[in-house]
Amino acid sequence: MAERQSPERLSPLEPVFHPGSHGNFEHGVDVILTETRPGSILQLAAWPGEEKKLMAAIRSVTGLALPDGAGGGVAKDGKAVFGFAPGKFTVVDEAEGLASAFAKTVTPAVGTVTDLSHGRTAIRIAGPKAEWVLAKFFAIDFALPAFPVGAGRSTTHHDVFAQIQRTGADQFDIYVFRSFARSFWKALCHASEEVGYEVQ
Amino acid sequence: MLITCPYCGPRDVIEFTYQGDGNRERPQPNSQDLDAWNAYVYDRLNPAGDHNEIWQHSGGCRTHLRMVRNTVTHEISSTSFARGDHNAAARHKAGGKS
Ligand SMILES: [Zn+2]
Numbered sequence: 645m646a647e648r649q650s651p652e653r654l655s656p657l658e659p660v661f662h663p664g665s666h667g668n669f670e671h672g673v674d675v676i677l678t679e680t681r682p683g684s685i686l687q688l689a690a691w692p693g694e695e696k697k698l699m700a701a702i703r704s705v706t707g708l709a710l711p712d713g714a715g716g717g718v719a720k721d722g723k724a725v726f727g728f729a730p731g732k733f734t735v736v737d738e739a740e741g742l743a744s745a746f747a748k749t750v751t752p753a754v755g756t757v758t759d760l761s762h763g764r765t766a767i768r769i770a771g772p773k774a775e776w777v778l779a780k781f782f783a784i785d786f787a788l789p790a791f792p793v794g795a796g797r798s799t800t801h802h803d804v805f806a807q808i809q810r811t812g813a814d815q816f817d818i819y820v821f822r823s824f825a826r827s828f829w830k831a832l833c834h835a836s837e838e839v840g841y842e843v844q
Numbered sequence: 845m846l847i848t849c850p851y852c853g854p855r856d857v858i859e860f861t862y863q864g865d866g867n868r869e870r871p872q873p874n875s876q877d878l879d880a881w882n883a884y885v886y887d888r889l890n891p892a893g894d895h896n897e898i899w900q901h902s903g904g905c906r907t908h909l910r911m912v913r914n915t916v917t918h919e920i921s922s923t924s925f926a927r928g929d930h931n932a933a934a935r936h937k938a939g940g941k942s
Pocket of ligand 1: 850
């Protein structure tokens, strides 16, 4: 008899996800592409004037202290948060169940919690040529002084929304719509061919 | 052409959407003043020079922006959040007798 199992999480990238080295990697692999598959991806929004209370709620639930300022963020211990619009934040956790934790803390008077865990796909690009490859996609400044570690950016690639968080000096996590993720992934692989890439 | 979003910083114009003339004043929804509605729908200053405009950073943070753009040179001399404006106007109206 079939055992009861927790449902298997399926990736929209599955048919085009090919682990191994690809492209021009004879001289080394300059970017590594992965799908981080976090259990929780949330969007939190504060009503005008309630931003500090929402940031305090984020700190109490995740332990992450948001820096002040537009697009500020932090990533550590399997969790990440960054501002993507005034009073709005993306919060990510490796574990599932973050939405219910926030539903208790973010009261209707403070703001809203939207669970996008099944609506976004998280793609990580890391390596010495990560900035170079992303600069071919997005018309924003990827240089470290302009885009510090932890910070987030909202932008688009061919009208497809993308939220990007820098999670290391040469590492970026990109959140795209699940329905566009396969197309974006294929484009990202294609753009990475010239530098040599490895899918992990 | 770069537009400096007050939240996101300088971004390519391709990320922005024009939302119309920023000089218009919408009559109250129950207004019977046909001249005011006519002015709201049709009357435009059409200046050769600085022009108040509403834009949206639709390909970024998605906030609505109030901007002054020079229609001759395309120079953008100011950008600010439209929301602050809107709230100020709403407070003003709530306190006054219309
Ligand atoms: Zn913006």
